Structures are given as C-alpha cells and as structure tokens.
Amino acid sequence: MLQVEGVAFQRADGGQVRHILQDVSFRLASGQVAAVWGPSGSGKTTLLNVIGGLLRPYAGAIRVAVSDAPDRTRDIAVHALSSAERLRYRRRHVGFVFQFLNLLPTLTVEENVLLPLELNGLGDRADAALGRLEALGIADLAQRFPDALSGGEQQRVAIARALAHAPALVLADEPTGNLDADNAARVADCLWDQVRDAGAGLVLATHNERLAQRADTVVGLRQ
Amino acid sequence: MTAPLPGLRLLLRHQLRYLARTPAATAAQVLGTALGVASVVAVHLVSERIQARLDADSVTEYTHILRAESLTEDAYFELRARWRSGMVPGVEAMVPVVEGYGDVEGQPRRLVGIDMLADGRPSETGSEGPRGAAVDLLTRDAVLAGKALGLAPGDVLRLNDTDVAVVGVFGSTADWLVADIATARSVLGRADPTAVWIRSGADAPALERWLPGITAGLRQPSALDLGQGLRARPWSEAEPTRRFALALLFNLGALGMLALFVAAFLVYQSAHANVARRRASDTQLDALGVPRGSLRLLFVGEGILLGLLGAGLGIGAGWALAALLVQGPQPSQDILSLSAVAVAKGGACGVAVAGLGAFAAAVRSRIRALRYGWAAGATLLLVLSVWSGTLAGAFGIVLALCLLQIAVVVPGAGQALKRLFERGRPPVGIVHRVAVRSVADQLSEVHVAVGALSVAVAAAIGIGIMVESFRRDFAGMLDQRLWEGVHVETTAPLPDTAASLEWVRAAPGVTDVRAYGRASVSLDGISARVTLTRGDVAEARRYGYGSAFPQAVLLNENGARALGVEAGASVRLAGKRGTRAVEVAHVFRDYGAPGPRIIAVADHLEPLLDGVAHDSFSVLTDDGQRDAMAAALEERFPGADVRDHVELRRLALEVFDATFEIASQLTLIALLVAVAGLYNALSELQARRRGENRLLYTLGVGQGRIALLSTQQNAVIGIAAAVLAIPLGLAIAWVLCVEVNPAAFGWSIPWTPTVGSILLPVALGIAAALLAGLAPTRAAAHAVTGAARHELA
Incomplete structure (x- = not known):
C-alpha cells in the first residue's frame, strides 16, 4: 500500500546543497510495519515528512493506496500533489504520532481524539474512535487535559488520535523516545496492535535497534 | 573571594550577541518604547500649545484686570509709583490698556491698545499672543489681527480714518485688534487708560510644567486689593470664557494623564517581553550557577539601554506627531518648539519604565507576587482616594481603577473564562475550541497588554461621555443664559x-x-x-x-x-x-x-x-443691530465692559470644540499605543504557540484556517478588552463628571452616557486588536511551514 521509489531530498545551506535523503526506496503492505532506522541527523524525520506530504521530494516517487469506499482503492501519487492536495491527503489518509507535543493542550483527551474526525467530516465514527480509548486502557482519562497525563498516557492518546479517522498510513516519529523502557515497550505494543487491528501501514522512525528489529521491513539510513 | 559578578564579560558578550541575532525582537522593544515615549511627548506638547493658544486668545498671561471710572493716566501713574515702592504686594507687572470700538468699513471692531514696554519683560519673538510681536507693534499705526478676522500680515485697514498696517495675527478664535497703546489712543481719541492689566503671583507650579492643564482646576485667584479703594478682579471672573477654557484645559490634562498611563504600560510590556523571550537561555545560565543578581543586573541594564534608544527615537517622533496635530500637514513657519520638560518627561518614562519592565521579567518567580502587590496597592489607593474626597482623591480613583483593570479584572476574566471553557464545552467545533480556550489563556498571559488596550478604550469612552455631556449641557446653558x-x-x-x-x-x-x-x-x-x-x-x-x-x-x-x-x-x-x-x-x-x-x-x-x-x-x-448697539454703548458708557452675547456664545463653543478636537486625537494616540503594546504581546504569544499550530498543520489544518483561528482569537481578545472597558469607561466618565469637575470648579457635568459614545470606542478597540494581530497572525501561519523546514537541521 506504500511504495517509496528513489526518493531524494536536498536543501540549500549557506550556498551549498546539502543532500538529506538520497535514493530511498522501500515497499510496505497494509497491516505491516516499516522501521526507518539510523543515527541522529540521518534524515529519518525528513523521510516521514516527505511520505506525510509535509515536504515535497526533490526526486523519486511516493505512492499510497487508499480506500475511499469498500472494495474501491486508488493510488495517490504523493510526490506529484499540489500543496493544497497534500494538505487534504495528510488530513484524510495519514495519522501521526510524535515524540513530543503530540496533543493540543487546550483540548481534552476525548476532543483530541475526535479532532481528526471533525476535520474530515466523519462525526459518525466517533463511537469507534472513542472505543479505541477503551482498548488502550485510557477511557477513564477522556475528560482530562493533556497536562494531567503521564508521558505514556499521552502517547497512547496520540495513538488513538492517529487511528481515529481510519487512515491508510500511520507515521510515528520516535514515539517512545522520551519514555522509560517499560513504558516504551507498552506503548510500542499498543501501537503495533492497534495499527494491525486497523489494517493500516505503519512507518516508524527510530534509532532504537530493538524496536526496529520488530518491524516487517527495516529502512536503514546513513548520515 | 569571588568577584561580585563572575563571568560578567562572557555574559555581556552572550547578551549582545543574542540581541544582534534577534534583530526583530530587539527592534520591537526599541520601537515599542519609542511609540510610548512619542505619545507622552506629543500629548505634552499639544497640551502646552493649547494652553498657549488659550492664553493668546485671552491675553491672560495677566491674572487680573482693573477697571474704574476714576482711572485716569495720572491715577495709573500713581498706582504704578506705589507698586514700585513696594506698597502693592503680590503684583509682578502692570500695563495700562486703552480699549474701544473703531470703525472698519462700517463695522465696529474692538481695538485693544497695550503699553508693551510697561510690563518690563523682554518681548518673546515667536511666542503666541501680542507680546510675541511687541517690537513690531511699537511701530506707529500697526496692529495685530485676531485670526478669526481673516487678515494677513501686510494688509492695511482703514480704522477710524487712520490707515493701520497688520503686522501679524494671533490667537485661534480672537476677532479683535491689538495695538500699542499710543496707536490705540490716537485711533480711538482717548487719552486715559480704560483698564490696567495686572500679573500677580508666582510662576506656574512645577506640577503644571509636568502635566500641562492639570493644575488649571487648582488655581482660583481672588480679587487683588490695590489700595485706595481699587480692586482688580481676576480674569477668570471678568472673563468667564477664560475660566471655562481653564476647565477644558484641565480636562485635557486629565486625558494626558491617562495617555501617560497607557504609554507607560506599553513601554513596560515591550521591555518585559524582550527579557521574557529569553527564559530558556536564562534557565540554562541559572543551572550553570550564574547568580540571579548578575542576570537581573544585566537585564535591567539592557532594558535601560534599549529604553534610552527608544526614548531618543520617541522624543523625535512625538515632536513630529505633535507638530502634525497642531499645525496640520502643510509646512508652516509656526514651528513647534520642543520643551525641555517634554524631553525629560518622555525620557524618564522610556528609561525608568523600561528598566522596571525588564526587572519584573527578570524576577519572574515573583511575578504572581508582583501582580498581587499591584492589586493590593491599587485597592489601597482606591480606598484612600474615596475616603479623602478631594480632587487629588478623584484622580486617585481613576488611577486605581485603571491599575485594578490591568492587575485584577483582565487576568481575572481570563481565569474565569478558562475555568468556564475547561469545565463546559463551548458550543463550537473542536478546532474552534482550541481558539476559544487559547484566548482564555492569553488573557491571563498578556494581561498587561490587553489591560492597557482596555484602559485605552475605557479612556476613550470616559472622555467621550464627559465631553459629550459637557458640551450638551454647556451649549444648553449658553442658549438659556445668553440672550440675543x-x-x-x-x-x-x-x-x-x-x-x-x-x-x-x-x-x-x-x-x-x-x-x-x-x-x-x-x-x-x-x-x-x-x-x-x-x-x-x-x-x-x-x-x-x-x-x-x-x-x-x-x-x-x-x-x-x-x-x-x-x-x-x-x-x-x-x-x-x-x-x-x-x-x-x-x-x-x-x-x-x-x-x-x-x-x-x-x-x-x-x-x-x-x-x-x-x-x-x-x-x-x-436682528443686525447688536454691533452698532455695542459701539454706541461703548461710546455712551466709557470704561464699561460691553459684551455681545452671541459673540460670547460663538467664542465659547469654538474654544470648546477646538480643545476637544485635539482631545479626540489624543485618545486615538492612546489607542495606537495600545495597538503597539498588543502587537508585541501577540507576537510573543504566537511564537510560543508555534508548536501547537505546527501540530494542527500536520493534522491537516491549512495555513488559511490557522490564520483564521488566530484572527478569531485576536477578535475575541479585542472584544474582551473592549467589553471589560465599558464599566471602567463609565466609571472614569462618572468620576470626571461628578467628582473631578465639581472638586476643581464647583460645577458638575451631568453624567449622560449615550450608545454612540460607548460603541465607537468599543469598535475602535476591537479593530485595534485585529490590527495589532495582523502581522503576528501572518507570521504564525507562515511559521507552520517554516517549522517543518527547521526540523531538517
């Protein structure tokens, strides 16, 4: 459902061109996990931003198979989308989990989870989205604000939000980077289970080797 | 033994580089301070000029006037001899005057002849009023013409069969002629003086020099006993318009105080924001063991330095703004002079308040205590002011209410809204809840800037109601009192x-x-x-x-x-x-x-x-007989004071309108200053909220919608500031009408708020918030994509 073919990204830096990504290629099927692994500064976040439509690649192609209706799928050529089209693609077909600042501090847990549904006009899926809070063991926190949650709880809310609108793809950037080992393992389990359960693809950027080894595909990046 | 400021050299280098690497934020403090100082200087200079104009119109650098049937030239010389021998205490100067009506092309025109040399003071070339042109007037058959006559220097008039040259114009509403006493004697055919103008008492008190107009309500000269049965009446009694003009000036002085107050908060906010933006590096230095005292000293020093720079710019800008207000856009030879007091006042406001703002930001752990301190101080001031029941107390009430608005009402409203919106669900979509709840936070976080805007709107409401009520009642009184x-x-x-x-x-x-x-x-x-x-x-x-x-x-x-x-x-x-x-x-x-x-x-x-x-x-x-009647009465009753009621009414209303036209412009300056303060605060807030906006953008909220959300927030801030300003504005108007004016002049002004006098400032306040938020909103929407690029580093 995701094809990344020869993707390159560069930027000007003080009159010189700096190559951030060069010829990155991999494929991912629905329900599978790809781990983008590499040291700091190797371009993991940039690759996620390119796949998520936040940045346009310098070269290469990114295709995502999405389902607009049962039994009807189509490919989106992300690399060729305009800025407005990338915004719609990101809003409807991608879910995000970050290391920091995952949640809007002025919204409750429930409101954070319902936000993607409102943005996509999918209010009828609210029950299913909130049901995921139950599955993640945080249903009793629904009316709390993020600043009243622990780091692990916040990441679980972020997972629920990332999957609320049933996206084709979930992009997670170091989702366990600021958690202790126990919490990191629990959050990773939740992420894996929920993504597989939703039938989405997961692209995970991490420099955690153990986490990367759990993935179906590992994309190695060098500095 | 450790050095008092260990690592000072490196800290200074760090500080200077930080300022140089963030030129926009550094410039924001300098410009914020400059704008605040500019408003202080402009308001001061405009008030000084209005005072000078009123003096010029009334010819009352003299405080008393002596009229007596028995006033002959010999009587005047005898009086002068007694005064010079010290037998008439309290008199600084006296000049004989010959007044009367002369004929100009069939129209009677009032001519006042003054013995310029008798005053004993040098003429003030360039100053307003007759003394400024004393040397020219000493030329035989020369006159100064009141501006309302529409004459220009160089014109020649046929006055009672004598050709007289116009050598200058004076005043703004005066419609009479001034000449040297010798010219007036010759033209009017009178040898004896009709009056003696007297200047008594000390110079204006220091408070008057610092706050022009504010002491107009305190000075109520009494009659002067000149001995031998002669009593000089105060000009304010002999010329009611003069006393009324003083009242206008006094109320303008009150407005100047409010403008000063708003400007001080802008300067404070600018300096505070400049230091507050460095909390992260400040925390690092704190962790490294840099003494808090060293950091505070550096920040206060920086605040004062940038305040000095801003004050320099502001003084120049304030002078230019005042010149534009009093002279209009056309180049003029009538150059507005920049007084030393205005420079000192603007400079002190810029430097001292900037230092205070930087200090308050540097002691951030005590900010809450500082706010409570302000609130407690303002409450105490309010209680003492109400208890005193004096004129100073009335001003104290206004000042205390303004302080409470900033320290208590605005942040309190923010906290109340925050609780309300967090506990309940605002009846808007989830995305808009982000905006609504953020506003509640913002009202608490930038309460100084929002409070200053609120005070500026309240001042506009208060002054507007007072002026409107004053004019309505005054015009009504003139209609009743002054027959045709x-x-x-x-x-x-x-x-x-x-x-x-x-x-x-x-x-x-x-x-x-x-x-x-x-x-x-x-x-x-x-x-x-x-x-x-x-x-x-x-x-x-x-x-x-x-x-x-x-x-x-x-x-x-x-x-x-x-x-x-x-x-x-x-x-x-x-x-x-x-x-x-x-x-x-x-x-x-x-x-x-x-x-x-x-x-x-x-x-x-x-x-x-x-x-x-x-x-x-x-x-x-x-109809049409008044001028001729006035001339006939002057002739029949020499030495009498003959007044045309219609003319008196016109002059009074002209003085009123001219004065308060400037007042509305000064109110606008206060609002502009508040806009600048809010701009600084909103820029700081948007910088802090960049992460949230970036998250919204990642989730698929477009830049346009982020800008719209930000604009909605600014509008709500403006509405909140304006709505909170209404009770304060009504209170300011009430204090001015019912407490200040009665305490200063013994008369009350009916407190009659109108919808128009409230809605216009409220609309201006909301527009001001939207205007202040334009650039920060644009920057916020732009920054979401900028942040994405930044992440690549």
Whole structure:
C-alpha cells in the first residue's frame, strides 16, 4: 500500500546543497510495519515528512493506496500533489504520532481524539474512535487535559488520535523516545496492535535497534 | 573571594550577541518604547500649545484686570509709583490698556491698545499672543489681527480714518485688534487708560510644567486689593470664557494623564517581553550557577539601554506627531518648539519604565507576587482616594481603577473564562475550541497588554461621555443664559440710573432692557454674591427654571455644594440691613462662576442690602443691530465692559470644540499605543504557540484556517478588552463628571452616557486588536511551514 521509489531530498545551506535523503526506496503492505532506522541527523524525520506530504521530494516517487469506499482503492501519487492536495491527503489518509507535543493542550483527551474526525467530516465514527480509548486502557482519562497525563498516557492518546479517522498510513516519529523502557515497550505494543487491528501501514522512525528489529521491513539510513 | 559578578564579560558578550541575532525582537522593544515615549511627548506638547493658544486668545498671561471710572493716566501713574515702592504686594507687572470700538468699513471692531514696554519683560519673538510681536507693534499705526478676522500680515485697514498696517495675527478664535497703546489712543481719541492689566503671583507650579492643564482646576485667584479703594478682579471672573477654557484645559490634562498611563504600560510590556523571550537561555545560565543578581543586573541594564534608544527615537517622533496635530500637514513657519520638560518627561518614562519592565521579567518567580502587590496597592489607593474626597482623591480613583483593570479584572476574566471553557464545552467545533480556550489563556498571559488596550478604550469612552455631556449641557446653558443681545457692565453705579436706562431703551432697534444689581450677602454664614433682577419667568428660564420666583432665590451649584443644600431648602440670608429666611427654588449650573451666587428679585431682597451696585444691564435688540448697539454703548458708557452675547456664545463653543478636537486625537494616540503594546504581546504569544499550530498543520489544518483561528482569537481578545472597558469607561466618565469637575470648579457635568459614545470606542478597540494581530497572525501561519523546514537541521 506504500511504495517509496528513489526518493531524494536536498536543501540549500549557506550556498551549498546539502543532500538529506538520497535514493530511498522501500515497499510496505497494509497491516505491516516499516522501521526507518539510523543515527541522529540521518534524515529519518525528513523521510516521514516527505511520505506525510509535509515536504515535497526533490526526486523519486511516493505512492499510497487508499480506500475511499469498500472494495474501491486508488493510488495517490504523493510526490506529484499540489500543496493544497497534500494538505487534504495528510488530513484524510495519514495519522501521526510524535515524540513530543503530540496533543493540543487546550483540548481534552476525548476532543483530541475526535479532532481528526471533525476535520474530515466523519462525526459518525466517533463511537469507534472513542472505543479505541477503551482498548488502550485510557477511557477513564477522556475528560482530562493533556497536562494531567503521564508521558505514556499521552502517547497512547496520540495513538488513538492517529487511528481515529481510519487512515491508510500511520507515521510515528520516535514515539517512545522520551519514555522509560517499560513504558516504551507498552506503548510500542499498543501501537503495533492497534495499527494491525486497523489494517493500516505503519512507518516508524527510530534509532532504537530493538524496536526496529520488530518491524516487517527495516529502512536503514546513513548520515 | 569571588568577584561580585563572575563571568560578567562572557555574559555581556552572550547578551549582545543574542540581541544582534534577534534583530526583530530587539527592534520591537526599541520601537515599542519609542511609540510610548512619542505619545507622552506629543500629548505634552499639544497640551502646552493649547494652553498657549488659550492664553493668546485671552491675553491672560495677566491674572487680573482693573477697571474704574476714576482711572485716569495720572491715577495709573500713581498706582504704578506705589507698586514700585513696594506698597502693592503680590503684583509682578502692570500695563495700562486703552480699549474701544473703531470703525472698519462700517463695522465696529474692538481695538485693544497695550503699553508693551510697561510690563518690563523682554518681548518673546515667536511666542503666541501680542507680546510675541511687541517690537513690531511699537511701530506707529500697526496692529495685530485676531485670526478669526481673516487678515494677513501686510494688509492695511482703514480704522477710524487712520490707515493701520497688520503686522501679524494671533490667537485661534480672537476677532479683535491689538495695538500699542499710543496707536490705540490716537485711533480711538482717548487719552486715559480704560483698564490696567495686572500679573500677580508666582510662576506656574512645577506640577503644571509636568502635566500641562492639570493644575488649571487648582488655581482660583481672588480679587487683588490695590489700595485706595481699587480692586482688580481676576480674569477668570471678568472673563468667564477664560475660566471655562481653564476647565477644558484641565480636562485635557486629565486625558494626558491617562495617555501617560497607557504609554507607560506599553513601554513596560515591550521591555518585559524582550527579557521574557529569553527564559530558556536564562534557565540554562541559572543551572550553570550564574547568580540571579548578575542576570537581573544585566537585564535591567539592557532594558535601560534599549529604553534610552527608544526614548531618543520617541522624543523625535512625538515632536513630529505633535507638530502634525497642531499645525496640520502643510509646512508652516509656526514651528513647534520642543520643551525641555517634554524631553525629560518622555525620557524618564522610556528609561525608568523600561528598566522596571525588564526587572519584573527578570524576577519572574515573583511575578504572581508582583501582580498581587499591584492589586493590593491599587485597592489601597482606591480606598484612600474615596475616603479623602478631594480632587487629588478623584484622580486617585481613576488611577486605581485603571491599575485594578490591568492587575485584577483582565487576568481575572481570563481565569474565569478558562475555568468556564475547561469545565463546559463551548458550543463550537473542536478546532474552534482550541481558539476559544487559547484566548482564555492569553488573557491571563498578556494581561498587561490587553489591560492597557482596555484602559485605552475605557479612556476613550470616559472622555467621550464627559465631553459629550459637557458640551450638551454647556451649549444648553449658553442658549438659556445668553440672550440675543448685548450685556453692559460698568465699574461704578450707572450715573443717574433711570435716565441712563431710558436712553438705552430709546435707542433704535432696542426691544427690551433688563437692569441688574450686585451685592454681597451671607448665606448660612457663607459669603455669596447676589444678582438682583426682575424674577419673572423669562429671567427664571435663563437658569433652567420654569416659574417666576418673587419670594424665593435661585442658587448656583457652587453655593449648593458649599451650603450642602438642595432645591426646596431654606437658607438664612443676612444682609447689612437685616436677615431673612429664603427658599431655594432651584439650583442652577453656573459654568464660570468662581463661588456661591444667588439670583434674587430686587424688590424682595433690596431692603435687606446695603450698597447694591446697579452697574449692569442687558440690551435686547432687533436682528443686525447688536454691533452698532455695542459701539454706541461703548461710546455712551466709557470704561464699561460691553459684551455681545452671541459673540460670547460663538467664542465659547469654538474654544470648546477646538480643545476637544485635539482631545479626540489624543485618545486615538492612546489607542495606537495600545495597538503597539498588543502587537508585541501577540507576537510573543504566537511564537510560543508555534508548536501547537505546527501540530494542527500536520493534522491537516491549512495555513488559511490557522490564520483564521488566530484572527478569531485576536477578535475575541479585542472584544474582551473592549467589553471589560465599558464599566471602567463609565466609571472614569462618572468620576470626571461628578467628582473631578465639581472638586476643581464647583460645577458638575451631568453624567449622560449615550450608545454612540460607548460603541465607537468599543469598535475602535476591537479593530485595534485585529490590527495589532495582523502581522503576528501572518507570521504564525507562515511559521507552520517554516517549522517543518527547521526540523531538517
């Protein structure tokens, strides 16, 4: 459902061109996990931003198979989308989990989870989205604000939000980077289970080797 | 032993590089300070200029005027000799004056001849008013023309068969001519002076120099005893428009204080924001063990330095702004001078307040305590001000209310909204809940800037209501009081009163003549002036009363306040020949009256009084006869003060409107200053919220919608500031109308708020918030993609 073919990204830096990504290629099927692994500064976040439509690649192609209706799928050529089209693609077909600042501090847990549904006009899926809070063991926190949650709880809310609108793809950037080992393992389990359960693809950027080894595909990046 | 400021050299280098690497934020403090200082300087210079214009219109750098039937040239020289020998204390200068009406192309024109050299002070070239052109006037057959006459230097007038050259113009509403006394004597054919103008007392108090106009309500000169039966009357009594003009100036001074207050908060906010933006590096330095004292010293030093730079720019900008306001956009030879006091005032505001703002930001752990301190101080000030019941106390009430608005009301409203929105669900979509709840946070976080905007809107509401109420009532009073006629006041009882009045009644075009007598009485032990008149319905209506009052008296507000009585009360009236209880039928407003006064019927009270001076009368004429009548009366009663009521009304309203036109411009400056303060605060807030906006953008909220959300937030901030300003504005207006003006002048202004006087400032406040948020909103929307690129590093 995701094809990344020869993707390159560069930027000007003080009159010189700096190559951030060069010829990155991999494929991912629905329900599978790809781990983008590499040291700091190797371009993991940039690759996620390119796949998520936040940045346009310098070269290469990114295709995502999405389902607009049962039994009807189509490919989106992300690399060729305009800025407005990338915004719609990101809003409807991608879910995000970050290391920091995952949640809007002025919204409750429930409101954070319902936000993607409102943005996509999918209010009828609210029950299913909130049901995921139950599955993640945080249903009793629904009316709390993020600043009243622990780091692990916040990441679980972020997972629920990332999957609320049933996206084709979930992009997670170091989702366990600021958690202790126990919490990191629990959050990773939740992420894996929920993504597989939703039938989405997961692209995970991490420099955690153990986490990367759990993935179906590992994309190695060098500095 | 450790150095008092270890690592100072490196810290200084760090600080300077930080300022250099964030030029926009550094410039924001300098420009914020400059704008605040500019408003302080502009308001000061405009107030100084208005004061100078009022003085020029009234020719009253002189404080008293002596008119006497017996005033001959010999009498004047005798008086001057006694003064020079020290026998007339309290007089600084005296000049003889010859006044009268001359004929210019068939129109009578008032000519005032002043002995410029008698004052003994050097002429002030370039200053407003006759003394500024004294040297030119000494030329034979030269005059200065009041600006309202529409003449220009170089024009030649035929005045009573003499050609006189116009060598300059003066004033803004004056419609008379000024000449040297020798020219006036020659043109008017009079040898003896008709009056002596006297300047008494000390120079303006220091407070007046720092807050022009504010002491106008404190100065109430009394009559001067010159010995040998001569008494000079205060100009404010002899010329009610002068006293009224002082009232306008005083209220303008009050507005200047409010503008100063708003500007100080802008400077404070700018300096505070400049230090607050470095909290992250500040925390690092703190963790490294840099003493807090060193950091505070550096921040305060930086605040003062940037404040100095901003003050320098602001002083220049304030001068330019004031010049634009008083001179208009056209180049003019009338260059506005920059006074040392204005420079010192603006500079002190810029430097000291910037240092205070930087200090407050540097001691951030105590900010909450500081806010509580402000709130406690303001509450104490409010209690003491209400308790004192004085004029200073009335100003204290306004100041305390403004402080409470910033320290308590605005952040309190933010906290209340935050609780309300967090506990309940605002009836808007989830995305908009982000905006609504953020506003509640913002009201708490930038309460100083929002509070300053709120105070500026409140000042606009308060001043607007006061001015509107004042003008409505004043115009109404003028309509009632000033008949379409000429009023004549002589310095001594009319010679052969009955014959004199008969002569006036027989004059062509005269429809009625009303004679008045003056005397002094005691009302419940307080001395008061009595005006004796007919007491018919027509006379009663002049004072806003609808019935004849044959057995009662009308009492002015000053008297009612002094006696503590209202309409319907009975007071004990004591004259030299007897005592009687009289009923107060009505209490009337008496703008311009310096003390208690009653209007009574001559037949009713005259038997109790001794020494009633029948020395004034009003002449009602047919249309078009007033000027000729005034000239005829001047001729018939030399030395009398002849006033055209219609002209008096026009002049009074012109002075009023000219003064308060500037007032509305000053209100706009205060709002602009608040816009700058809010801009700084919103920029800081948007920078802090970049992460949230970036998250929204990642989730698929477009830049346009993020900008819209930000604009909605700014609008809500503006609405909140403006709505919170309404009660404060009404309170400011109430204090000005019901406390300040009565305490300063003895008269009250009816507190009559109108929808227009509230809605316009409210709309301006909301527009100001939207304007202030334009650039930060654009920056916020742009920053979401900028942040994405930044992440690549």
